[in-house]
Amino acid sequence: MPMNYKGSHLYFGKYKVETLAKKFGTPTYIYDLDLIAQNIQKHISAFHGNVGIHYAMKANANPQILRLMKKKKIGIDAVSGGELLWALKHDFVAQDIIYSGVGKSSEEIELALRKNIKLINVESPAELIRIALIAKRLKKKARIGIRYNPDVSVDTHPYITTGFRENKFGMDKSFLPELKNLLTKNKKHILLEAISLHIGSQLKNLSPLSEAILKTKPVYKEFQEFGLKYFDIGGGIAIDYHDDTESPPSFVEYGQMAQTLLKDLNCKILCEPGRALVGGAGALLAKVEYIKSTPFKNFAIVNTGMHHLIRPSLYQAHHRVLAANRHQGETLTYDVVGPICESSDFIAKSRIISKLEADDVVAICEAGAYGFTMASFYNLHRLPKEITLYKGRATETKPMLIKDLL
Numbered sequence: 001m002p003m004n005y006k007g008s009h010l011y012f013g014k015y016k017v018e019t020l021a022k023k024f025g026t027p028t029y030i031y032d033l034d035l036i037a038q039n040i041q042k043h044i045s046a047f048h049g050n051v052g053i054h055y056a057m058k059a060n061a062n063p064q065i066l067r068l069m070k071k072k073k074i075g076i077d078a079v080s081g082g083e084l085l086w087a088l089k090h091d092f093v094a095q096d097i098i099y100s101g102v103g104k105s106s107e108e109i110e111l112a113l114r115k116n117i118k119l120i121n122v123e124s125p126a127e128l129i130r131i132a133l134i135a136k137r138l139k140k141k142a143r144i145g146i147r148y149n150p151d152v153s154v155d156t157h158p159y160i161t162t163g164f165r166e167n168k169f170g171m172d173k174s175f176l177p178e179l180k181n182l183l184t185k186n187k188k189h190i191l192l193e194a195i196s197l198h199i200g201s202q203l204k205n206l207s208p209l210s211e212a213i214l215k216t217k218p219v220y221k222e223f224q225e226f227g228l229k230y231f232d233i234g235g236g237i238a239i240d241y242h243d244d245t246e247s248p249p250s251f252v253e254y255g256q257m258a259q260t261l262l263k264d265l266n267c268k269i270l271c272e273p274g275r276a277l278v279g280g281a282g283a284l285l286a287k288v289e290y291i292k293s294t295p296f297k298n299f300a301i302v303n304t305g306m307h308h309l310i311r312p313s314l315y316q317a318h319h320r321v322l323a324a325n326r327h328q329g330e331t332l333t334y335d336v337v338g339p340i341c342e343s344s345d346f347i348a349k350s351r352i353i354s355k356l357e358a359d360d361v362v363a364i365c366e367a368g369a370y371g372f373t374m375a376s377f378y379n380l381h382r383l384p385k386e387i388t389l390y391k392g393r394a395t396e397t398k399p400m401l402i403k404d405l406l
């Protein structure tokens with residue numbers, strides 16, 4: 001874990017948090033790229049190099065992080081035309097990119113086909129028909145994957161399960177006859193290369209994923225005649241948000257499980273990790289504006305909130321909040337809240353933290369995934385800065401311009 005105390009001072013790797021906050025201001029996301037590089041290496045080794053890793057860039061689309069991914073020879077899983085263009089703008093080539101998501105517009109599909117990306121993961125028969133029509137008009141052959149919904153339930157927050165029959169994602173077994181017909185009818189413009197699944201995020205154990213893979217294998221066999229090459233097992237591996245009290249699956253366990261289960265299929269394994277590569281490598285630094293103590297609560301009102309890190313409000317997610325300077329070591333119980341005019345605007349509730357004062361800096365930990373990418377301009381606050389730390393150098397990220405997107 002990058003956050004550690006030396007005496008009363010908090011360090012992010014070798015950087016003193018108070019110094020970073022002073023130099024760059026707050027609110028600021030900081031990312032440890034050396035740690036991300038290590039995570040990538042562990043992931044690759046766990047599969048003995050025998051895997052196509054496509055980083056789910058919706059977790060964190062920071063340009064320096066994307067360039068690091070490219071340097072480490074891994075690809076991208078994009079979920080919009082905007083992400084596709086953003087990946088191309090940051091060193092990736094079309095063949096590195098898989099495109100997933102339930103609501104692809106005609107413009108986005110046309111972009112993917114014109115650029116000739118590696119694979120489009122299809123989520124409905126209607127989408128397959130749309131892709132075939134656009135491919136025909138462009139005189140192209142679309143390479144696709146079928147996103148299968150294996151109908152497994154997962155022990156994670158209901159908003160982040162995606163492989164249960166009641167979720168909007170993928171196609172369950174009732175779709176298979178129709179898909180076979182459509183693939184046969186559209187052979188000239190559609191080439192089926194992958195069966196894909198992605199059952200959810202923050203998966204704390206591997207059994208739902210292995211169940212999903214086992215339930216999807218017969219589908220792979222059934223569609224093999226269409227020219228399948230890839231079995232895409234999605235992403236979803238959890239990280240530890242509680243400082244070593246949980247032990248999420250390791251890359252090694254994950255790799256072993258997938259390779260053992262898929263050995264007999266003779267396929268290339270693809271996977272789409274997001275959170276597991278970047279989540280633990282980021283933190284959001286903020287400043288305490290005010291302390292407000294009522295007969296019921298101590299509020300630490302900070303200069304960040306749900307507009308910069310929505311996970312606590314959206315998923316009741318836990319993020320550790322650590323004081324950059326522990327002062328005398330006294331602790332108090334706080335609700336750490338932001339400036340937004342919503343009672344759902346909180347970072348942590350009833351949390352024991354060392355005693356805080358106005359102007360103190362706090363680090364909101366494990367915020368490298370689904371932090372900045374989910375940030376908004378709500379209440380017209382500016383977005384946080386982003387700083388990457390790599391090989392002893394701190395680099396400030398240029399603010400993203402909306403015109404860069406689709």
Ligand SMILES: *Cc1c(COP(=O)(O)O)cnc(C)c1O
Pocket residue numbers: 056058059077079100101198200201202234235236237272273274275276369
């Ligand atoms: C979000 C997403 C992922 C990544 O999920 P993580 O939990 O961040 O690993 C992978 N594949 C698809 C299709 C996704 O939508």
